[in-house]
Amino acid sequence: MSDQNLFSGEMTEKQRLFREEYKQNIAKWYSGWGHLLSIYIPGIAVIAFCISQIENPHWSEVLLLLPVFVVYNFNEWWIHKNAMHKPIKGLGGALLPVFHRHVHQHHQYFTSKRMTYDASREWRIVLFPPYALLIFVFGTVPMALIIGYLWSPNAGYVLMLSTPFYYLNYETFHLCCHVRENWFVRHCPLINTIRRHHAAHHSQHIMMARNMNLTYPVTDWYMGTSDLDRGLIGHLFNGYNQEHIKTEFRSDQGIEFEQTVSTS
Numbered sequence: 105m106s107d108q109n110l111f112s113g114e115m116t117e118k119q120r121l122f123r124e125e126y127k128q129n130i131a132k133w134y135s136g137w138g139h140l141l142s143i144y145i146p147g148i149a150v151i152a153f154c155i156s157q158i159e160n161p162h163w164s165e166v167l168l169l170l171p172v173f174v175v176y177n178f179n180e181w182w183i184h185k186n187a188m189h190k191p192i193k194g195l196g197g198a199l200l201p202v203f204h205r206h207v208h209q210h211h212q213y214f215t216s217k218r219m220t221y222d223a224s225r226e227w228r229i230v231l232f233p234p235y236a237l238l239i240f241v242f243g244t245v246p247m248a249l250i251i252g253y254l255w256s257p258n259a260g261y262v263l264m265l266s267t268p269f270y271y272l273n274y275e276t277f278h279l280c281c282h283v284r285e286n287w288f289v290r291h292c293p294l295i296n297t298i299r300r301h302h303a304a305h306h307s308q309h310i311m312m313a314r315n316m317n318l319t320y321p322v323t324d325w326y327m328g329t330s331d332l333d334r335g336l337i338g339h340l341f342n343g344y345n346q347e348h349i350k351t352e353f354r355s356d357q358g359i360e361f362e363q364t365v366s367t368s
Contacts, residue, residue, distance in 0.1 A: 115218045122212045126229065136224030142234040143275060147268035150241060154265035158258050165258045169266060174322070176270045181323035184316040216307040220284045230282050231275055240267050270319070277319050278302070294320065296343040304331050310353060 115123070158165075186192065188206040192199045213229045214220075221230065244267040252260025280295050281302040289295055298319065305315035314331050317324045324330040325339045331353045332339055338348065 115215075119212065119215060119218065126209065126213060127226065130225055130228050134225060134228055136227035139227055139231055139234070140279075143231065143237055144272060146234075147237055147272045150268045151265045154261040157261045161258045161262070162256075165256060165262055168259055168262050172263060172266045173270070176266070177317065177320060177322045180270075180274065180318060181316045181327065181329075184318065185313075185329070189312050189316075211306060211308075211311060214282060214306055216303050219282055219303050219306060221282055227279070230279055237268060237271055240271055243267075274319050281318075290344070293341055293343070297321070297340060300342065300344050300346075301330075304349075304353075314353070 187199045187202050189203070191203045210229055213226075221227070241264075244264055248260040248264040250260075251263055277295060277298050280289050281299050283289060289299055298317075298321070301315050301321050301324075302318065305311055310331060314329055315321070315324055316329055321330055321332075321339045322336065325332075325334075325336050330339060331350055332342060332348045333350045334342060334348045342348065
């Protein structure tokens, strides 16, 4: 039987020391599961409330989810590429902590050689702070009110529920990118794709410009910032396949897949 596992190589001394220092600085009261629930409970609550307010939706109102998905996927790509990978000094420096946390912490903690964490307390370096969800949800309210007024209340609630839904999707997929290799993440469509996609992004050589999507690599494909040379469907269902990596990135990524063969 042959299993293909995402390779977790030896950490460099720099990475090991950074991890140890980071873990020592995590507050004793911090709980990874508490962090996760502080995001999922309010997110699911908003989704449930919005669904409860929708009455006899027209098909066009439901299809609003499609253009919203495209916009959110682009926003995910843009925020990651710019606010999280470039030191934006405007807005009173409000976005500089986002850049610092992502580039100087997250990318030091996880590399393309060692993408996994060991314990739930390390979710502190994976998940966004709980208030991030509130920012996105409250930021959606004005547009939801406008659409609700100009189109229909149902359409407004559809837009409103799409924000926490997409955000929870983002956090779930990102967490799956950093869990240890297991049957589910290896074989689940879309999740196995984003694991390889994100592992490639964590290569020091391409992290500033490639593989910026964290859910579905749609915008990476459209904008030409993916490391793959494939069509859209191929991108979405690529899994761990490395056959379509662009030639110029093959020697740079440092991603390895280990073939282990066992007989029973």
